[in-house]
Each structure stands twice: as structure tokens, then as C-alpha cells.
Amino acid sequence: MKFYLYRWQEGDKTPRMQEYDVDIEKHRCVMLLDVLEVIKEIDPTVSFRRSCGEGVCGSDAMNINGKNGLACITELKNLKEPVFIRPLPSMPVIRDLVVDLQEFYNHYKKIQPFLEPQQTQPTGERLQSPQERDKLDGLYECILCACCTSSCPSYWWNPDKFLGPAALLQASRFILDSRDDKTRERLEQLNDAYALFRCHSIMNCVDACPKGLNPNKAIHAIISEMVKKDI
Numbered sequence: 001m002k003f004y005l006y007r008w009q010e011g012d013k014t015p016r017m018q019e020y021d022v023d024i025e026k027h028r029c030v031m032l033l034d035v036l037e038v039i040k041e042i043d044p045t046v047s048f049r050r051s052c053g054e055g056v057c058g059s060d061a062m063n064i065n066g067k068n069g070l071a072c073i074t075e076l077k078n079l080k081e082p083v084f085i086r087p088l089p090s091m092p093v094i095r096d097l098v099v100d101l102q103e104f105y106n107h108y109k110k111i112q113p114f115l116e117p118q119q120t121q122p123t124g125e126r127l128q129s130p131q132e133r134d135k136l137d138g139l140y141e142c143i144l145c146a147c148c149t150s151s152c153p154s155y156w157w158n159p160d161k162f163l164g165p166a167a168l169l170q171a172s173r174f175i176l177d178s179r180d181d182k183t184r185e186r187l188e189q190l191n192d193a194y195a196l197f198r199c200h201s202i203m204n205c206v207d208a209c210p211k212g213l214n215p216n217k218a219i220h221a222i223i224s225e226m227v228k229k230d231i
């Protein structure tokens with residue numbers, strides 16, 4: 001099976017697409033990550049990130065035949081040949097398929113991704129009703145792979161100011177958590193023409209998420225909370 005990989009490293013004038021022919025039967029490759037591991041053996045200069053191999057760590061996010069996804073859960077049988085593999089769009093390339101996620105993590109840091117309860121330390125667990133816990137479904141599963149943010153045109157235009165779908169989905173995860181007492185402060189911080197309101201519901205994020213999450217719905221949940229609290 002034929003694969004074209006984006007190749008660029010410091011010192012190269014321009015990037016190029018390099019062809020690799022991999023015998024997927026012989027190497028028993030099922031997922032795209034299996035192929036990348038074989039390519040790495042053929043050509044150790046190829047760079048990409050990966051860790052868990054199970055769709056949990058989010059490190060092997062890349063652009064596969066024009067769509068963002070995780071190599072480890074992308075089945076070869078579903079890919080049109082030849083397969084074009086590029087780094088995540090809009091992120092600065094460090095080398096080959098490895099991108100610089102610093103801005104992405106800066107935005108994540110800004111939403112303060114931890115619970116901030118004001119009450120004094122309880123003697124036992126901080127309990128939630130089943131209904132309160134249900135509100136976190138579709139949010140807590142985010143693995144911060146950046147597939148959504150790097151596919152979002154609003155983020156391409158304002159990567160320094162628009163927080164992007166991943167950070168906003170994470171923001172809603174803490175805003176909607178009954179154990180957090182900083183809801184108003186979190187909402188006030190997001191009430192900004194760029195941080196949140198650059199989302200124009202283009203929905204690329206929903207299409208790109210390999211975990212089947214819906215950042216656009218999460219963004220609208222934040223706006224509803226703002227309306228409820230008259231912010």
C-alpha cells in the first residue's frame with residue numbers, strides 16, 4: 001500500500017511529500033500507526049508522536065487524507081489509497097508530523113482545568129447526584145488531541161485569541177460540574193469577543209473529533225449558562 005508522508009525539518013527550504021510502499025500483509029498492519037512504525041524501521045529519520053496506541057493519549061493526531069484523526073485508531077481498510085499523511089493543520093511544524101502545541105496548551109491553561117470548590121474540606125467524598133454527573137458525559141472523555149482545534153477556521157484566523165473548541169469544551173466541563181464554585185468567574189472570563197465568540201458554528205470540530213465529542217454543543221452550553229446568569 002502506498003503512503004505519502006509530509007517531510008520537513010529545520011534547514012529544509014521547502015517541505016516535500018515522501019513516498020513509502022509498505023507491504024501491510026507481511027507486516028500485519030491493521031491500523032495506520034502500525035504502518036508508521038514500519039516506516040520508522042525502514043527510515044529512522046521519520047518523526048511522529050505516539051504513546052498509548054489505543055486512542056487514549058491523543059499524541060498521534062495528524063491529518064490523514066485531508067481529515068484530522070488518530071493514527072492508532074484509523075483502520076487501513078477504510079483509507080483511500082494512496083494515503084496522504086500530513087501534520088495537524090495550522091500548528092507550527094517542528095519536524096515531519098510533529099507539531100508545536102504550545103499555544104494549544106496555553107489556551108487549555110487559561111480555562112483553569114481543575115475544580116475550584118469554595119466550601120471547606122468535606123469529611124468524605126464530594127457527592128454528585130446521578131443527574132449532576134450526567135452533565136459531564138460528552139465532556140470528560142476529551143483526550144486533548146487537538147484534532148478539533150486544528151480543524152477550526154476560527155482558530156486558524158485567531159490562534160492567539162480564540163481559545164478553540166478543545167479548550168472551550170474543557171471549560172464547559174468545569175462550568176457544568178456541580179462540585180465547582182467558580183462558575184460565574186469562569187463565565188465572565190470567557191465573555192470576550194475573541195476567546196469564545198469567534199466560534200461561528202462551522203462545525204469542523206464535530207467532524208474532526210476522533211472520540212465522537214461535540215465541542216460546538218459544549219460552546220453553546222457555555223453561552224446558555226451566560227444567559228441564565230445574565231452575563
Ligand code: SF4
Binds near residue numbers: 155200204205206215
Ligand atoms: S463550531 Fe466553532 S469551534 Fe467548532 S470548528 Fe466551527 S468555529 Fe470552530
Ligand code: SF4
Binds near residue numbers: 143213
Ligand atoms: S474534543 Fe475531541 S478532537 Fe477535540 S481535543 Fe478533545 S478529543 Fe480531541
Ligand code: FES
Binds near residue numbers: 052
Ligand atoms: S497513540 Fe495514543 S491516541 Fe494514538
